[in-house]
Amino acid sequence: MASSEARRRDRLARMGTSALPRSTPAEERLSAAGILGFVDAVESGGLELHSFMLARHGRVVAEGWWHPYSADRVHMLHSVTKALTATGVGLAIQEGLFALDDPVLAYFPEKAAIAASANLRAMTVRDLLTQCSGHDRGTSGSQWRSITTSWIDEFLRIPVPHVPGTHFQYSSATSFMLSALVTRTAGVPLHDFLVPRLFAPLGITSVRWDIGPESINPGGNGASATTEDLLKLGVLHANKGMWNGHQILSESWVEAVGQGAPGRPYGLHWWALPGRPGFYAFGAFGQYAFVLPEHGLSLAITGAVPGSISRPDVGIPPLVWEHLPKILAGPDADPDHATELADRLASLLLSIAPPSVAAGCAEAIHGVRFEASPNEPGVVAATVRFDGSTRCQLVLETAAGTHAIDAGLLGLCVEGETTLPGMGLHHGYDPGRLATMAAAGWSAPDTLTINCQYVETAFRDRFVLTFGSEHLVLERTVNVNGGTTSLPAIRLRRWP
Template identity: 40%
Template structure:
């Protein structure tokens, strides 16, 4: 087995604490910050009972992290694809650029791209302003998802100007990542640096946001609406910065007036601010696909950050509303004994999260199956299957069974892609496995994958691939029938199709090693 694969077990308490403290945020027990730990336990239990796949959460109140948890194999030090939460980081950059006098809210978008010609029947384009981009009132008839543009190798700026306007800019809300991309493009035109480079010294470094990465589009521009990978703590820090009206550790990072404007609704019915979602109760949120989210409770000095694999924030908000802000009860401080007992119950509940053996519906095949099934492929056996022509471009599949491990290789025009899945254990490696159409358009290059295998019966091999920096978890079933194979692959969540068409192949050879 290649040396690059390692077993992925539970994170030790010592390592978990070290990873948590690396974000630089001070911490205290929930009861000491006036937070009911039992309410947090009830929140987690109800979310789990509803079948919602919450991966991590952090709760901050009155200057300190008061509760946090990561469900295995997610960890505090693993960065995460934040999806559209990025839009609210982009808004920070626009607010700073306005403060620096680089442009104004009413500046026209076309003025930054004089090389592009506006067609006569696109006259409304000349009226579109920076503020229209911020409020998602650009006149588009439908949303442009980041997944639609990620496959393009041509200019995304030019692509934006091709979109026909259905309404006059500034009149009707239509959520679209295309608007956020143009904000990033305008910032780059005005500053000569990328959005990431602009935010790094102004926001990221002062707040201790490190180890992050941001995609670059074909124009040499960071997508302003997606593509940022950062820690759960960094997601929390974005919310806390706004909860503190732009102040971080005594230093002003954002203008107070900008924070107020960005988190105030600019029209009905969407109640959308400047790349922030607002709610009638005064809370506001940065929300990304599959519920990567930070929510601020201004009246309670609190911020909640979550990551998960959930089909829409509307599924999670009822549980947030049920327990927050009700969990913020300052009188808990007056009853230290009861508060400490509740804190201990929460700690025990969160310890369960870090176990690879914690129950989950998708783990059931591994609970039922043994490490190996009589009559299945023998240890030391290697098999190659030449695949019949298919839309995925897969030419060959290889299986090597060694040391209670299935080393799986998929070969296509781009090369060989390898994942090692353990029998009776989880293995972690880095992989470039294709399948962007199952992963919201993202090609996950050099991505950490946690994988396991089991035999469902003598002819069906199942593998689970957890892409640990994302919301995605793939289930692969290989059906062996004589000298043929049927390869099935599906994903837990996606913005598009959830499964590939099955592909088939024939045995090339079988070698004993």
């Protein structure tokens, strides 16, 4: 217990004054055993989490990161970004920049020639926030991410067959238009708009947000933040918009955020499912910010959960709802539960190193260049180099350049970074440079497996390299994705 408490104090000291206050489950009338039961259920269910932070009344009572994820790393939030966008819209409305029932197109008069549809002209800010824009198909962020021309024009070209306000259709396109609206009326990107109004008052310093054409943040995705900064957004909403005695968001706005309706499981850009407590932001692959104002609870989670990309009600949420009564049961009679929880959360581990069951052919293939015929992933050549018995480096040449991944051997993990593009495996994201933690092992004398965790995202690639006397077969797969999770195997020839 002493060692885990010392680590906690050291981390808080490094974070400085922006950290949320810390407490214990008992002090906040919660059950440590109930929290531990939730963690057990997540792991026994095979659900991969990367971080977990629970607060009551703004005080953190439990927190943990599955190594190599850590408190100081940001994590890609995917559609949890929509909660930031909603907050920016709420603040803009408070400042009178526009109103909930204003037509969206009133702020883009130069687009009148594109916006010929009566339904499109009738679409309001409220319709965007509630995902009742009138569209009958959703737009994923990955669909627009590679488009370099106006995304506003892309939005206006989407058919609007339904009268706005009458049909629910989840879409990141509506979130983008909300961001565009703030940018149009405030004169700055949404991220910059939020800095003095939200980020600075809450001590949020970690948010990174992609920027698209016309200097507009995507709105529906593209943001990354530390788990604690995400939790702060939940704490603000759990406290009805109040922060350290200051009303940041109006109480009426926060109440509206969490109010869904029959046929519309969405409040104001937060999920509010009928019959479920509170409301929450949900991002693909297992990113969450839960808000339970009735109990003063807020919960932030990041992870990599297959199958959860478009289903906000599968994976983690059912476990939260199942274990919530146990967590709220009150302090445990047995004080050992608190010690057990603290020790457990201080020793969480995500296993990256592949099993190594054989001595490999490192000496025979060290530094050998293998060239590929034209292939769909665009790999030109591959080389593996070994640094003694404990490290190796995979070098892939593509049309975009030469990229390397450093990995440990014999159960060791190596931290680094890579420029290797996702090539369609990372939900359309290719940020240019990715932080990595990678490990390799010989699954057979001729087969090297490299697992590469991109530790600021949900993604983990597996490279399987099978060597012959004159060739190499390269396979690449990913743990989660919005599309395919594997690329076609590539056969490369030894050169010269």
